[in-house]
Amino acid sequence: DPLKTKEFYRMYAFFHNVPEKGLDRIRTDNPPPRIPVPTAEQALQFVEADFRLKDAEKTLADRSNELGETQEKWERITNEKSPAKPSEDGLLAVLGFDDFLAVSNAPAAIPGKMVEAEKPEFVPGRLGKALKLDGKMQADFVGLVALERTNAFSYGAWVKLESDGAILSKMEKSPGFRGFDLFYAAERFEVHLAGTWPDNAIKVRTKDKFPKSQWLHVLATYDGSAKASGMKVFVDGRTRDLEIKQDNLTETISNAEPVRIGARNGEAMLKGLVDDVRFYQRSLTVEDARSLTLNGFLPLITKSRGNRTEDERTELQKFYKENYAVDYLRSETALAEARKRKEELYGKIPTTQIMEEMNPPRETFQFVRGDFRNPGEKVSAGTPAVLPSLPEGPANRLTLARWLVAKEHPLVARVTVNRYWAMFFGTGLVKTINDFGSQGEWPSHPELLDWLAVQFRDGGPGSAGISAGESPARSQKHSSKDAGAPRAWDVKNLVRVLVTSATYRQSAATTPEKLERDLYNRLFTRGPRVRLDAEYVRDNALAVAGLLNDQIGGESVKPYQPPGIWDGTDSKFEQDHGDKLYRRGMYVFWRRSAHYPSFATFDAPSREVCTFARQRTQTPLQSLVLMNDPAYVEAARGLAERVLREEPKNADQRLVRAFRHTLGRVPQPDEVAVLQKTYTQQLANFRQDAGAANALLKVGESPLPEKSDPAELAAMTAVANVLLNLNETITK
Numbered sequence: 001d002p003l004k005t006k007e008f009y010r011m012y013a014f015f016h017n018v019p020e021k022g023l024d025r026i027r028t029d030n031p032p033p034r035i036p037v038p039t040a041e042q043a044l045q046f047v048e049a050d051f052r053l054k055d056a057e058k059t060l061a062d063r064s065n066e067l068g069e070t071q072e073k074w075e076r077i078t079n080e081k082s083p084a085k086p087s088e089d090g091l092l093a094v095l096g097f098d099d100f101l102a103v104s105n106a107p108a109a110i111p112g113k114m115v116e117a118e119k120p121e122f123v124p125g126r127l128g129k130a131l132k133l134d135g136k137m138q139a140d141f142v143g144l145v146a147l148e149r150t151n152a153f154s155y156g157a158w159v160k161l162e163s164d165g166a167i168l169s170k171m172e173k174s175p176g177f178r179g180f181d182l183f184y185a186a187e188r189f190e191v192h193l194a195g196t197w198p199d200n201a202i203k204v205r206t207k208d209k210f211p212k213s214q215w216l217h218v219l220a221t222y223d224g225s226a227k228a229s230g231m232k233v234f235v236d237g238r239t240r241d242l243e244i245k246q247d248n249l250t251e252t253i254s255n256a257e258p259v260r261i262g263a264r265n266g267e268a269m270l271k272g273l274v275d276d277v278r279f280y281q282r283s284l285t286v287e288d289a290r291s292l293t294l295n296g297f298l299p300l301i302t303k304s305r306g307n308r309t310e311d312e313r314t315e316l317q318k319f320y321k322e323n324y325a326v327d328y329l330r331s332e333t334a335l336a337e338a339r340k341r342k343e344e345l346y347g348k349i350p351t352t353q354i355m356e357e358m359n360p361p362r363e364t365f366q367f368v369r370g371d372f373r374n375p376g377e378k379v380s381a382g383t384p385a386v387l388p389s390l391p392e393g394p395a396n397r398l399t400l401a402r403w404l405v406a407k408e409h410p411l412v413a414r415v416t417v418n419r420y421w422a423m424f425f426g427t428g429l430v431k432t433i434n435d436f437g438s439q440g441e442w443p444s445h446p447e448l449l450d451w452l453a454v455q456f457r458d459g460g461p462g463s464a465g466i467s468a469g470e471s472p473a474r475s476q477k478h479s480s481k482d483a484g485a486p487r488a489w490d491v492k493n494l495v496r497v498l499v500t501s502a503t504y505r506q507s508a509a510t511t512p513e514k515l516e517r518d519l520y521n522r523l524f525t526r527g528p529r530v531r532l533d534a535e536y537v538r539d540n541a542l543a544v545a546g547l548l549n550d551q552i553g554g555e556s557v558k559p560y561q562p563p564g565i566w567d568g569t570d571s572k573f574e575q576d577h578g579d580k581l582y583r584r585g586m587y588v589f590w591r592r593s594a595h596y597p598s599f600a601t602f603d604a605p606s607r608e609v610c611t612f613a614r615q616r617t618q619t620p621l622q623s624l625v626l627m628n629d630p631a632y633v634e635a636a637r638g639l640a641e642r643v644l645r646e647e648p649k650n651a652d653q654r655l656v657r658a659f660r661h662t663l664g665r666v667p668q669p670d671e672v673a674v675l676q677k678t679y680t681q682q683l684a685n686f687r688q689d690a691g692a693a694n695a696l697l698k699v700g701e702s703p704l705p706e707k708s709d710p711a712e713l714a715a716m717t718a719v720a721n722v723l724l725n726l727n728e729t730i731t732k
Contacts, residue, residue: 195251535585634700
C-alpha cells in the first residue's frame with residue numbers, strides 16, 4: 001500500500017499523546033481519566049441529591065453565621081443557672097494537682113511522689129493548678145486503682161501537650177507491657193490495654209489529629225467486653241472515630257505497678273501540662289464526657305468577654321459549636337447525611353474510560369528500523385497522503401475522529417458493513433475483513449459493498465430494510481410512517497437491512513449444481529450456514545429454553561464455571577445467582593488470564609491480542625460442553641419444562657414441538673422415530689433409578705415446576721439436551 005514509514009509514525013503520534021499510566025493492579029474502578037455514565041434514573045437521583053446537598057450547605061452556613069449570637073445567649077443562661085457538677089457515680093480517684101500531689105475521692109490516703117525531680121512544679125491549669133512535666137520527670141501513685149479487662153472503667157484528664165508521650169499509665173516493662181495507658185503520638189490519642197504486647201492486647205487511636213499547645217479534655221472508656229469495639233475516646237466532650245490497631249485481649253491487665261503521670265515505666269516521657277486526672281469504675285457516657293469538659297470551661301464562661309485571651313475565645317467557641325450549638329449540630333448532621341447520600345449514589349454510577357491529550361504534548365519520533373531505542377526524525381500527528389486530508393482544526397484525536405467519518409473517507413463505512421456482512425454470512429464481501437489494502441482480496445460484489453456503505457454512512461429513508469418482494473417505494477412509504485428515517489451510522493438499521501434481505505432469507509439447502517457452480521457460496525446462491533459464535537451458542541440455548549434474560553445494559557455477570565479456573569490469579573471467582581445467570585453472553589465476565597472455559601471451547605478469543613476474525617473449529621470438546629456444562633443441562637431442562645407445559649398430554653407432539661423450537665423446522669418421520677426411541681429408553685431408565693432423575697433435575701438454579709413427574713421431566717431433559725447438541729452441530 002502507498003503508505004510511507006513516516007506516515008505510519010505520524011498516525012502513531014495521535015495516540016502517543018495519551019497519558020497512559022498502565023496497569024496498577026490495585027484499582028477498584030477504571031483508571032483516570034474517566035467519566036460517569038449514569039442511567040436516566042441514576043442521573044435524576046443524583047441531581048436530587050445534589051440539590052439536597054446544596055440546600056444543607058446553605059442551611060449550615062446560615063446556622064454558622066448565627067453562632068456568635070447563640071453562643072452569647074448560651075453563656076448568659078449558663079452563668080445565670082450554673083450547670084450540675086460532673087457525676088461522681090463510680091468515681092475512684094481524682095488528681096487535682098492544686099499545689100500538691102494528694103488524691104481525692106480515693107478510699108485511703110495515697111501519697112504521690114515525683115521521680116527524677118526533687119519536687120513537683122504546679123502552674124495555672126484548666127481547673128486551678130496543673131502539674132508541669134518537662135519530659136524528664138513523672139509522678140507515681142502506688143495503689144491508686146486496680147483495673148481489670150473483665151470490668152468496665154474510664155479514665156481521662158485535661159492536657160496541654162508539648163511532646164509525644166504517655167499522659168498516664170499503669171504498665172509493666174517490656175517485653176510484656178501488661179497494663180493500660182493513655183498515650184499521645186503523632187497528634188493522635190492512643191489507648192492500650194495489654195495482657196502481653198502485642199499478641200494479646202487492644203490498641204485504638206483517634207482518626208482525628210489534635211495539635212499541641214492547646215487545652216484538651218481527653219477521656220477513655222471501656223465496657224469490659226475485652227473487645228476493641230468496647231473502647232471509646234472522647235475529646236472535648238465529643239466521641240471520636242477510632243482506628244483499631246490490635247483487637248485480641250484474653251489475659252489479665254492487672255499488675256502491681258503504680259499509676260504514672262507523664263511516663264510509661266521509665267519511657268515515653270511527656271512534656272506539657274496535666275490537670276484533673278480522673279478514674280472511674282464504670283463506662284462513662286457522652287453526657288458524662290460533655291459534663292466533665294463543660295466543668296473545665298466554666299472558669300472561662302464566667303470570665304467577661306473582654307478579659308478573655310484570644311486562645312480562650314477560640315477554645316470556648318470551638319467547645320460551644322461542637323457540643324451545645326443545637327441548631328448548628330443538627331444542620332451539620334444533615335449536611336453529612338446529604339454528602340454521604342450523594343457519595344453513595346455517585347459510587348453506584350458506572351464509569352467509562354476516556355482518553356485525553358497531554359499538555360504539553362509528548363514528542364514522537366520515527367524509529368530507525370523500528371527500534372524504539374533508536375529515535376530518528378521528529379514527526380507531528382498526521383494522516384497518509386493517499387487518503388483524504390484532515391479537516392480544519394488542531395491535529396488531535398477529535399479531528400482524527402471527524403476525518404474517519406468524513407464523507408470523503410473511503411474505508412470506514414466499507415470496512416464496517418463488510419464486518420457485519422461476515423458476521424451473518426460467514427464471509428465478508430471482501431474476504432480479508434482485516435485487510436482492504438493491496439494484499440487483501442478484491443470484493444466479490446463491489447457495487448453492493450458501495451451501496452451498503454453509502455446507506456450506512458448517510459442514513460435516510462433509502463436505507464430502511466426492504467423485505468423480499470417489496471418495492472423500494474413501498475419500503476420508503478412504510479419508513480415515513482415510523483418515528484423517523486434511519487440515522488447516519490445506524491448499526492441497528494444496518495443489521496435490519498441484512499437480515500430482512502432476500503439473500504439472507506434463502507434456504508441453506510444446497511444441490512450438486514450449486515456446489516459445482518459456487519462451492520464457497522461467494523455468489524450467495526443459498527442462505528448462510530455457519531456456526532454461531534460462542535456467546536450466541538449459549539444465548540440460543542437459553543432462548544429456546546425460555547430462560548434468557550434480555551435486559552439491556554448493566555454490570556458483567558459470572559455464570560456457572562468449573563472450580564479452580566481462577567486459581568493463581570489475584571482475584572476470587574464468586575458466581576452470580578438468580579436472573580444474572582441467564583443474561584446474554586455479551587455480559588459474561590471475561591478474564592484474559594483465566595478465560596471463561598465454555599466460550600474458549602467454542603473459539604472465543606481471550607482478548608489478549610486484537611482478533612479480526614475468529615477461527616471456527618469442530619472438536620469433541622464442544623459436544624462435551626453442550627452435554628455437561630450446567631448452563632446447557634439447565635437449558636435442556638428449561639426446554640423440557642416448556643414442551644411439557646405446551647403439550648401436557650401427547651408425548652409425540654412434545655417431541656415435535658421440542659424439535660421445532662430447537663431446529664426451526666418440522667422433523668422427518670425417521671427423526672421422530674429416533675427421538676421416540678430415545679425418550680422411551682430414558683423414561684424407563686429414570687423410572688427405575690429415581691436418584692438419577694433427581695440428580696439430573698438438580699443441575700442449575702432455576703426452580704422446578706411444583707407438579708411434575710421427575711422421571712418424565714428427566715427423560716424429556718435428556719432428549720432436549722440431544723436436540724441442543726444437534727442444533728449446534730447442524731449449524732457448523
